[in-house]
Every structure is written in structure tokens, then in C-alpha cells.
Amino acid sequence: MTTLTTTDALAAFCTAAARAPYVTVDTEFLRERTYYSKLCLVQLAYPGDGETDAVLVDPLAEGLDLAPLYALFRDVGVVKVFHAARQDLEIFAIEGDTIPEPLFDTQIAAMVCGFGEQVGYETLVRKVARAQVDKSSRFTDWSRRPLSDAQKVYALADVTHLRAIYEYLAAELDKSGRKAWVEEELDILRDPATYRVAPPEAYHRLKMRNPSPRTVALARELAAFRESYAQANDVPRNRVFKDDALLELAGLKPKDASELGKARLLLREARRGEIADGILAAVAAGQAIPKEDLPVPPKQKGREQINGALADLLRVLLKTKAEQAGVAPKLLASSSDLDDIAAGARDGDWARGWRLKVFGEDALRLCAGEIALACKGHDVQIVPL
Incomplete structure (x- = not known):
């Protein structure tokens, strides 16, 4: 060797x-x-x-x-x-x-x-x-x-x-x-x-449930500070403060060190010094954004938007098409992709390039009622309507 x-x-x-x-x-x-x-x-x-x-x-x-x-x-x-x-x-x-x-x-x-x-x-x-x-x-x-x-x-x-x-x-x-x-x-x-993670875009990694525009703005500023600090000091972002603490801070909106001390999920090291100053500055920046300039919250996909029966049919279609092509189903579309399609989405990786040919076109035809799925023996077949 x-x-x-x-x-x-x-x-x-x-x-x-x-x-x-x-x-x-x-x-x-x-x-x-x-x-x-x-x-x-x-x-x-x-x-x-x-x-x-x-x-x-x-x-x-x-x-x-x-x-x-x-x-x-x-x-x-x-x-x-x-x-x-x-x-x-x-x-x-x-x-x-x-x-x-x-x-x-x-x-x-x-x-x-x-x-x-x-x-x-x-x-x-x-x-x-x-x-x-x-x-x-x-x-x-x-x-x-x-x-x-x-x-x-x-x-x-x-x-x-x-x-x-x-x-x-x-x-x-x-x-x-x-x-x-x-x-x-x-x-x-x-x-x-x-x-390379650009600090202003770091908030896209967060999982927020039904956030208000102001909450998104605060989370964006806090995530940008955390990412910048982590990069500059070469420490994991979760060592600065974790996602749950970030979201707690976006809701708490601390104005000073006293209010910052009320955050239950914040690490002790983040309650003072450079990190604490950065948190307070990020919150102030988020609060100062005019209402008309606030970011639009990500669309929440409610269960009522998803046609459950159609999503189930799409899962059968995906498995069938993947077996026919000899590829992993996840390579064609994810479970989230199928829910999106069943909720009316018509764009995504599944709708481009070779995935469109292998799976996407038939998925759209199924949604449009142009094809049906039928079982013959152990095989699922695609039937034109």
C-alpha cells in the first residue's frame, strides 16, 4: 500500500x-x-x-x-x-x-x-x-x-x-x-x-408550519445570521443554535438580552456575546421590514387539496413504470411528488427530461382521465380510455 x-x-x-x-x-x-x-x-x-x-x-x-x-x-x-x-x-x-x-x-x-x-x-x-x-x-x-x-x-x-x-x-x-x-x-x-449555502437563502432549509409573512422574515434573518456565523467560525450551524430554537426566537421576537433570556431552547453559549448580539440584530432587521416587502410564506399543502384516491393510483402507476423501466421508483418521483401531482401540480423534476418520458406523461394522462389502470393476473396494465 x-x-x-x-x-x-x-x-x-x-x-x-x-x-x-x-x-x-x-x-x-x-x-x-x-x-x-x-x-x-x-x-x-x-x-x-x-x-x-x-x-x-x-x-x-x-x-x-x-x-x-x-x-x-x-x-x-x-x-x-x-x-x-x-x-x-x-x-x-x-x-x-x-x-x-x-x-x-x-x-x-x-x-x-x-x-x-x-x-x-x-x-x-x-x-x-x-x-x-x-x-x-x-x-x-x-x-x-x-x-x-x-x-x-x-x-x-x-x-x-x-x-x-x-x-x-x-x-x-x-x-x-x-x-x-x-x-x-x-x-x-x-x-x-x-x-455553497448563501446565508440569505438558508431559511429555505427550515420546516415551518403555516407561518405568517413576518415570521418568515424573522426566520430568514435569523437563519442568515446563523449561516454567516457558522461559516466564518467553521462550526456546525446547530452548534450556533438549532432549528427549534430559531423558530422559537422568530415567535418570541426578543428586543434585548432580558427577553432573549426567556428563550427555553437556546443554548447557554448563545445567550451572550457575539451570538446574542447577532440574534438581536437579526430580529430587529426582521421587524423593520415594511409590510409590503415581507416574503411570501411557502404554500402549505393541505390534505383537503390532495385527491387521496388519485395519489394512490399514481403510486401504483409509479411502481408499474419503474418495474417496466428497471429503475428505482424514487428516481422517477418521490412520495411528495405524487401528492403534489394529486393536488394539481404540473411542474417538478418528474415533469422534465427522461423522467417525463418514462413516468410523467402517463401520470398527466392518468390525472386527465385519458388512461386507466387494470389488473391482469399479477400485472398492472395501462389502458387507454
Whole structure:
């Protein structure tokens, strides 16, 4: 097992990898006590079966610069293969301002190829690579050095087996003609905005029930302060204050430290100092917004709006279409999507691209009364009306 600890060694490996058709990539990181992930290890492999084609890169090694790796990521002649890539890509997008291209995510490809929803790496290793993954080092503090041999073996397996998985899934996509389906899914991962939360938009993550416009405005200002503080101090947003405390503050509307002290859900550390000052300033800003400029509360989808019988029929249709296409139902539409359709929605991911062809068109036809569902033996059939 080779661990690269110098920039020159990393550059030599990346030069060799640039001659390969693809390179598999994984990372190990910590995030429990920080806002941004702390990159602790990078695993890389390209096609081959020798000791030099799969390595560990130690980003914690003194003086090591990841510039050669980012150059490889920008080399469009080499496919960069990940499994469940989002968190890995976030690290590279934030630390290196780079999103690998071209990109391939085996979890997305596996869903398109009929392996089910959010299939795990271990499942693919077992079913495709016909191997087993040693789980003994799963819960590891990857920032500690030195790494044990067991930890290194565990980490390296995340990219060595990935080679066989990628080659199998790529061949399956070529045969089925569904490569474009995967490319559509990857567009979100390619977008730099996916990995950066703008503080003014942070309130969209909150779950508010029937809020007033003023409550939304207060929640927006509080969430923006929390996000800015968390980013600037590199601490998890929930370490500043949690969502339930934020919503309590939006209802309490404290004007000073005395009123702030009445918040039951606020952490002790947030009742004083910079955080307390930020909370009071955010509340004041939310209260100062003129009535005509208040944000519009998100539309609440009441149960009375949803045609329950139609939603049930859509679930049957979704299962039928997913089985026919050999893809995970969740990849076509979520349960929430089906409720939205039954409530009259006519826009969403399900209504665009390949999803529209596979499921969306028939969903709309079912809502319009143009088709019906019939059972023949064990099969559900779509019947034109």
C-alpha cells in the first residue's frame, strides 16, 4: 500500500493516471465539529492490478499540495469515478474551487441500472465485484496519524473495487442507451451552487408550519445570521443554535438580552456575546421590514387539496413504470411528488427530461382521465380510455 506524502509523488501518480481512461476517487473526512469538512485522506486508483495504480494521498502531510490532483480533475480526457459523490465533491469544490469533469457517480448509475434506491457501495462490491468489504475500520478518526494497515486496506478498497463496478455499469448504460439519464442527474452535482449555502437563502432549509409573512422574515434573518456565523467560525450551524430554537426566537421576537433570556431552547453559549448580539440584530432587521416587502410564506399543502384516491393510483402507476423501466421508483418521483401531482401540480423534476418520458406523461394522462389502470393476473396494465 502506497501512501503519497509529497507533492512530487502526487504529481507523478497524477501524470500516470492522466494516461488512463478513468480514475476512481474517494475521500475520508471529519465534520462533526466543523462547518466545512476536514479532508483527511484521498484514495485514487486507475485501471490495473499492480501496486502503483492504487494509492492513498495524505493531505495532512506537511508541505503536500493538492494542485496536481486538481489538475487531473480538470483533465477532460479522464473520467473521474465516485460512489455517492456529493460530499466528496463538496470538499473539492470548497477547498480547490474545482469540480471534477467528466464525472461519473456509480450510485446514480446503479439506480438507473435497476439496483434500487441509494444502493450502498458494499452492495455493489458484493453483487458486481464479487468481493467483500472489511467493515472493521468504518468508524475511524481519519485525522489521527499514523494510520494502521487495517485502516489503509479499508480505505483503499473504496477505490479498487470501484474500478470493476464502474466498468460494469458503464457497459450496462451503453447497452441500455440510458447514459443520458445519468448525465441529467449529474448536472446537479456539477453545479458549484450545490455546495455553497448563501446565508440569505438558508431559511429555505427550515420546516415551518403555516407561518405568517413576518415570521418568515424573522426566520430568514435569523437563519442568515446563523449561516454567516457558522461559516466564518467553521462550526456546525446547530452548534450556533438549532432549528427549534430559531423558530422559537422568530415567535418570541426578543428586543434585548432580558427577553432573549426567556428563550427555553437556546443554548447557554448563545445567550451572550457575539451570538446574542447577532440574534438581536437579526430580529430587529426582521421587524423593520415594511409590510409590503415581507416574503411570501411557502404554500402549505393541505390534505383537503390532495385527491387521496388519485395519489394512490399514481403510486401504483409509479411502481408499474419503474418495474417496466428497471429503475428505482424514487428516481422517477418521490412520495411528495405524487401528492403534489394529486393536488394539481404540473411542474417538478418528474415533469422534465427522461423522467417525463418514462413516468410523467402517463401520470398527466392518468390525472386527465385519458388512461386507466387494470389488473391482469399479477400485472398492472395501462389502458387507454
